[in-house]
Amino acid sequence: xxxGSSLHQAPDDPGAPKSEPLRERSDPSVxxxxxxxxxxxxxxxxxxVVGAYLDRHEGWFRRCAAPMTVEPIGSQGYVLTLGRFGNxxxxxxxxxxxxLLPQAAGVYRIVTVPLPEVDEALxxxxxxxxxxxxxxxxxxxxxVSTEEVDGVMLHTLVRWQLDLAVWLRLxxxxxxxxxxxVQSSGDHLLRQIVxxxxxxxxxxxxxxxxxxxxxxxxxxxxxxx
Numbered sequence: 001x002x003x004g005s006s007l008h009q010a011p012d013d014p015g016a017p018k019s020e021p022l023r024e025r026s027d028p029s030v031x032x033x034x035x036x037x038x039x040x041x042x043x044x045x046x047x048x049v050v051g052a053y054l055d056r057h058e059g060w061f062r063r064c065a066a067p068m069t070v071e072p073i074g075s076q077g078y079v080l081t082l083g084r085f086g087n088x089x090x091x092x093x094x095x096x097x098x099x100l101l102p103q104a105a106g107v108y109r110i111v112t113v114p115l116p117e118v119d120e121a122l123x124x125x126x127x128x129x130x131x132x133x134x135x136x137x138x139x140x141x142x143x144v145s146t147e148e149v150d151g152v153m154l155h156t157l158v159r160w161q162l163d164l165a166v167w168l169r170l171x172x173x174x175x176x177x178x179x180x181x182v183q184s185s186g187d188h189l190l191r192q193i194v195x196x197x198x199x200x201x202x203x204x205x206x207x208x209x210x211x212x213x214x215x216x217x218x219x220x221x222x223x224x225x
Contacts, residue, residue, distance in 0.1 A: 022127035022167045029172065033186040034165040035194045041158040041206040042218045047106065047136045050156045053209050054108055054134065057100045060212075064204035068197070069095075076100055077113055082128075083193060092168065096128045108134040127167040135159045153215075160202060164194050 022030060043050045053060065061078060062070045069081040077099040084093045097113040110132040139157045170182070203220060210217040 022125070022169060023129070023165075027169060030167055030169050031183065031186060032165060032167050033183075033190045034163070035187070035191040036164075037160075037162045037194045037198045039160045039198060039202045041160065041202055041209075042139075043156045043158060043206065043209055044153045044215050044218060045156060045209075045213060046154045047138050047156045049213070050136055050158065050209065051103060051106070053212070054136075054158075055103065060205060060208050061100065064201055064208050073097055073099075073113070073116060076102075079115060082197065092126050094126060094128045094166065096130055098130060106136040110134075125169050129165045130162070131164075132160070132162040134161075158205075160198070162194065162198050164190070166190060 023032070057076075058072070065078075065080060068083065069079075071079040073079055077097060079095060080098055081093060081095045084091055095115070097115040098110055099113045101109045101111065110130065112128065112130045135158070137157045137159060139155050168186070206220075207217050
């Protein structure tokens with residue numbers, strides 16, 4: 001589940017039980033927008049070294065998520081403000097709880113968790129589900145960069161995938177617009193946000209890893225979308 005931080009144009013009273021997540025409500029004014037993203041980071045180090053870095057997420061996650069606001073929840077979780085999401089003048093700035101799960105067979109997962117404090121008014125207006133995975137694969141040959149240093153170093157590819165869904169209860173005024181227009185416009189905007197956030201985070205994690213280990217960072221790759 002997820003909750004949020006700020007709303008710039010409030011819809012009507014949701015009229016549903018406040019204890020029920022928005023995604024589970026039967027309400028024709030609720031829209032679901034979803035997007036998926038995939039990318040990879042080339043790391044000039046063995047998988048064990050990259051894994052040890054990712055295990056210490058209390059350092060890199062807060063540094064690399066900036067300028068998004070990040071606050072810790074316990075030992076594995078964070079409160080993260082994603083940025084402003086809008087459609088036809090209806091705008092919301094989601095804040096979600098994320099948990100970085102321990103590595104399992106070379107795979108790291110990031111999942112949505114409840115926030116310690118929930119604004120019930122905002123809970124009835126939007127909901128967010130964030131699911132990401134990072135898989136470590138040692139690589140060679142055509143998969144790695146071709147600078148001189150690459151010939152003498154082991155490489156690890158961190159394959160990154162993100163699925164993001166947002167449920168919004170839209171204002172009644174939007175009901176006059178064609179259904180396909182409301183849906184396609186929201187989907188397009190969400191894809192742009194996901195690409196911007198994920199691509200920036202990919203670059204920053206890659207740069208932070210190499211800087212913290214005193215290793216030259218490989219050239220940036222073209223995004224895989």
